[in-house]
Amino acid sequence: MTQEKTRIAIELIDVERAFGRQQVLRKVNLTVREGTTTVIVGPSGQGKSVILKHMLGLLRPDRGKVLVYGQNLADMSKRQMKVVRKDFGVLFQNVALFDSMTVYDNVALPLRERTDLSEDAIRDNVEEKLALMDLADMGPKFPAQLSGGMKKRVGLARALVMQPRIVFFDEPTTGLDVSKSNEIYRLFHKTQAKLKYTAVIVSHDVPKIFKLADYVALIHEGQILGNMSPEQFQLSDHPVIKAFVEETMGPIYSSEREERFFYEEV
Template identity: 70%
Template sequence: MQSDKTIQAAIELTGVEKTFGRQKVLANINLSIAAGKTTIIVGGSGQGKSVILKHMLGLVRPDRGMVEVFGKDLVRASKKELNQIRMEFGVLFQNAALFDSMTVYDNVALPLRERTKLTETEIRAKVREKLDMMDLIESDDKYPAQLSGGMKKRVGLARALVLNPKVVFFDEPTTGLDVSRSNEIYRLFHKTQSQLNYTAVIVSHDVPKIFKLADYVALLAEGEIQGVMSPEAFQLSDHPLIRRYVEETMGPIYSSAKEEAGLYESA
């Protein structure tokens, strides 16, 4: 099962188009998210990265095209089917989107209370396990407004993971955090993914650091996905838009294979 499934696509977008008002945000998106892997979507601000994420979650319907999750078309799915698919999802929102009138504990417990038939004792065990994983066990009776930005994200992550989802979406997981806080998020991401084996889709600005986590990097520019490839291949790509993006964010890349190719041949 492992070897088959890992190559399969968990999510597949085909020819997705979306226009808001008069502005065409997504022109023709073709993207396949490999199951069990981490795919990072990068691109300039306002290119519609979050919009792609919202399509995958079924929050936004495409004007044209298909969004398939585990082989099911979200556009044609009924509300019930959509909710069934979403049971497999965990989402960490950009600003964590915690329920601000509930405590940390209740925030994390909510999916369990609403979506499962577990007893309050079982829920307690699961919530504490996740809070423990995020080093939040002492803050469980605090309200979101009493937490720092990094803690909010960790609560958001605990809530996203509490149903042991198959796919976890991260919308700008480290935006607004300082270096050590974002390293902490990355560490927790790494830890939880190796424990829970979920497929991860990350939208991020944090280039090149985010590349360390990635199995695949996809660049969104001009309303299209310009290519999905490994971080190494991405940084060395000849594709003009990818090359420009890499140089803008990381400076010119020195690659012995490219720059010294002539050298070795002549020698």
């Protein structure tokens, strides 16, 4: 299937958003294709999380459209939004686990709150997700008894428990050392291959995050640049993208650029 024929999961069209006098988003246009991983990168404070919150319907644009499977979130009632959000999973940087609940209950929570499933069906689902995260024996533990990496894995299990079509990650590896970050990336890879969800990831972990990306989008002065394959992004001649790549990855020397270009053209 060619990229162009892939269904569009999310589309931001000319989205503008200000907080007081600060214009954070200036005509943001961004397309997220179904089943793919789109990574949003950019310097701190540019509006990456604000974009994610618009996709989730947690913020509304001042102008423009946020379409999820063609439906504009801005036109929806709270009830309609709730239905759309059933298809969403989220993993934010500070995994918001409930400290008074066990790991099992934390993961079961969305199923208990948003579905009519029996406790037996909930158990099957929760146990499957915990096993997928290598947390099979952790159900009775409380969050305070877990390491940072384990908490993230519980957060990922909870994000996936409703079988979401789209999963949003905001800095999913913040606070983790290299090996724990790699573990999260490995589990991301494994779960996406199995569950086939669409992923939108906000991350500073460049260039490592490029390995997971189908598309890389850079936010710059309230607009999106790129939204292209990591290879195209790294070879882009756009001065802002080029400067970002060199700043985060070091200069790519011209012979290397030419060599990659050659292979891309073949």
